[in-house]
Amino acid sequence: MIGFSRSQEHKAMFEGHFGFRETPFSVTPDPRFFFSHPLYLEGLAALVHGIESKTGFMLVTGEMGTGKTILLRKLMCHMDARVHFVFVSDSHLTPYGLTQLMVQNLGLNNKEKTRFEMIQDLNSYLIHQLRIGHTVALLIDEAQKLSDEALEGLCDLSNLETDEEKLLQIVLVGQPELITKLNKSSLRRIKERIAIHHHLYSFQTTSEVDHYIRHRLQIVGYDGPEIFTKNGIEAIWHYSGGTPRLINTLCDTALAMACVAARKKVSPYMLMRAAGGLLSEQGAEAAKKDGCLGSWITQDESSALDDPSKALGNKRYRNKIERSA
Ligand SMILES: Nc1ncnc2c1ncn2[C@@H]1O[C@H](COP(=O)(O)OP(=O)(O)OP(=O)(O)O)[C@@H](O)[C@H]1O
């Protein structure tokens, strides 16, 4: 198996070979690449509505790599300048640290202040923002990693309110363990206040995967002949389970293989090899448990893959593809 690192090397290689303006399948949650699938648009609309109507607490959940962070980044560039965002993605924060970070991000003085004093300053700041028609939203990414103590501390911030509305909008974003966490009796106070919950699922069909891939290629300015064949898209769907991050990793590696092989198309064979690399990175056992990542590549099959013509001739592979059609 050739080891491909996802790096600047890919960028130069892709630009030269396919004529891309930049790497189409980077794993960075760059909002310029935001794919407006209804699932994401609904999530975006729910958060915009929650923030505009000053709901208070909102929750976004989704398995690893389903697009939670890119959704937050999109939200931040989507709303107008009257909404001030504080983006937090630090799992080690204490209640004090979290308040300090908020105050600092909003440009308030946090030197030698107690938490109580900082919350008072924050309250005055938020009331002023309300008067001038502005809104402040705290976005907490990877919230499943926050300590119970830090999560409990959020209640003090969410208590800042007028008679009519919450002064601070708080969006909690995390993997499904976050829900388990919020079910604890000490955190019930938060759970009960959540007015909006959006869950992000992986893509369910090959057509969604196809559109996602085409979209990313279009963003990097590609309008040449088809790079991923129908069989290839089906293979990507099977190997990735429809999870965007895995799709990106597979496509990125397979495109690099196509460049090295001086081919303009990515074959299912290349995708198999890319999935094999992903498997060894992630640990074969974990991937088999998920049941999505190429649990059907055996030693025999990988050696047969040295000959691309055998890849599609492979009975197990063909059956898998046919079953999905
Ligand atoms: N709607 C989308 N449009 C474009 N790209 C997406 C979309 N959703 C996910 N991706 C891509 O998939 C990858 C993973 O997305 P992201 O980092 O947002 O996932 P996540 O849910 O935050 O993962 P984790 O749970 O590990 O934090 C990124 O490269 C991102 O660009």
Ligand SMILES: [Mg+2]
């Ligand atoms: Mg994330």
